[in-house]
Amino acid sequence: MADLDTLVAGMPKAELHMHLEGSLEAELTFALAARNGVTMPYASVEALRRAYAFTNLQSFLDLYYAGVNVLLQPQDFYDLTWAYFARAKQDNVVHAELFLGPQGHTARNIPMATVFDGVLRALDDVEQKLGITSRLIMVFQRHQTEDDGFRCLEASAPWHKRIAGVGLGGAEIGHPPQKFARLFAECTKRGFRKVAHAGEEGPAEFVVEALDVLGVERIDHGVRAEEDPALVARLAKSLVPLTVCPISNVKLKVFPDLAHHNVKRLLRAGLCVTINSDDPSYFGGYVNDNLIGCRRALDLTRDDVYRLARNSFVASFLSDADKARHIRQLDDYWTSV
Numbered sequence: 001m002a003d004l005d006t007l008v009a010g011m012p013k014a015e016l017h018m019h020l021e022g023s024l025e026a027e028l029t030f031a032l033a034a035r036n037g038v039t040m041p042y043a044s045v046e047a048l049r050r051a052y053a054f055t056n057l058q059s060f061l062d063l064y065y066a067g068v069n070v071l072l073q074p075q076d077f078y079d080l081t082w083a084y085f086a087r088a089k090q091d092n093v094v095h096a097e098l099f100l101g102p103q104g105h106t107a108r109n110i111p112m113a114t115v116f117d118g119v120l121r122a123l124d125d126v127e128q129k130l131g132i133t134s135r136l137i138m139v140f141q142r143h144q145t146e147d148d149g150f151r152c153l154e155a156s157a158p159w160h161k162r163i164a165g166v167g168l169g170g171a172e173i174g175h176p177p178q179k180f181a182r183l184f185a186e187c188t189k190r191g192f193r194k195v196a197h198a199g200e201e202g203p204a205e206f207v208v209e210a211l212d213v214l215g216v217e218r219i220d221h222g223v224r225a226e227e228d229p230a231l232v233a234r235l236a237k238s239l240v241p242l243t244v245c246p247i248s249n250v251k252l253k254v255f256p257d258l259a260h261h262n263v264k265r266l267l268r269a270g271l272c273v274t275i276n277s278d279d280p281s282y283f284g285g286y287v288n289d290n291l292i293g294c295r296r297a298l299d300l301t302r303d304d305v306y307r308l309a310r311n312s313f314v315a316s317f318l319s320d321a322d323k324a325r326h327i328r329q330l331d332d333y334w335t336s337v
C-alpha cells in the first residue's frame, strides 16, 4: 500500500479558500509584465520571491495588492485563472471556490468587465477541459469603506448571476465585521451566500460578529476562535465550517510552525474544519502541500485526512446531490487504496 502522504495527494478534494490574485506565480508575473510593457520593481523572478518574507498580514497585503499591477487585459485574468486550475488538477482538486477582489482592480482603473470576462471564460474552459467545477466569491476589502463596498456591489451587477457568494478580506485589525453590516444585509436580500475572513489576526470576538452580525455561513481562517471555549462549543454544535490555511498562518506569524498549529485540535473537537492554500504563490504551498505538511507535523491519521477531504465537500456551495456524489467518490477512493 502506498504511504499515507501519497494517498492524501491522490484523494479527491475541494479547495474553498483561495484568492485568485494570490495564485499569481512570480514566473507568470514576469511574463505578464513583459507582455504588457509593465516595468517590474524587481530584477528577477528570484528577487521577487525573496521579497516574500512576511512579518504579519499587512506586510503580505502590501505585496499582494502591488502584485496585481501586471493584470491589465481579460487574457491576463484568463491566464491567471487557468494557471491555478492546471496546478490544482495535479493536487486532485475536483471543485474550487475562488475569491476575487474587484476593488483591487477597479482602483487601478481596470474595468470590471476586463476582470470578470477573463476569469469567467477561464472557469468555463476549466470545467469543460479539466473537469473541475468552481464557484466565484466576490470579496470586499475591509480597509475600504462600506460605501466603496456598495459601489463594488453595484458595478458588478452584470455578473451577479455568476457570483455565488460574497466575502470579506484584507486587514482584519481595526476593521471589525460590524463595519460591513449594511452591505452584508443587502447581499442577503440579493441572495448571495456569505462568508468572511475572521479570527486570523483578529480576536475570537470577530468570529462571533461575523456569525451574528453578518450572518455568514462559513468562516475563513477562524483559528483564533480557539481562544473562546464557548465559541468552539458553538462551532462544534452548529458545524459552521472553518476554511483553515495552515501554511498561510505560519508565513504570517499566526503560529510559529505547523507543529504548533491548532487545526488538529479543532478537527478533533468536532468542528467542520477544511484545509486550504489561501495565497499559494506567496506562501509557497498549494493545497496538497498544506495537507501533507499538516499530516507530517501533526501526525494526522488516515481518518483525520479523510475527514478533512469530506469536510471540503460538505462545506462547499455545491448542491446536496453533488456533495453526495463527491463524498461517494471519496469513499470509493479510500476503500480502493
Ligand code: HPA
Binding pocket: 019, 022, 057, 064, 169, 170, 171, 197, 200, 248, 278, 279
Ligand atoms: N487574510 C486576509 N485577506 C487576505 C488574505 C488573508 O489571509 N489573503 C488574501 N487576502
Ligand code: ZN
Binding pocket: 017, 019, 169, 197, 220, 278
Ligand atoms: Zn484568505
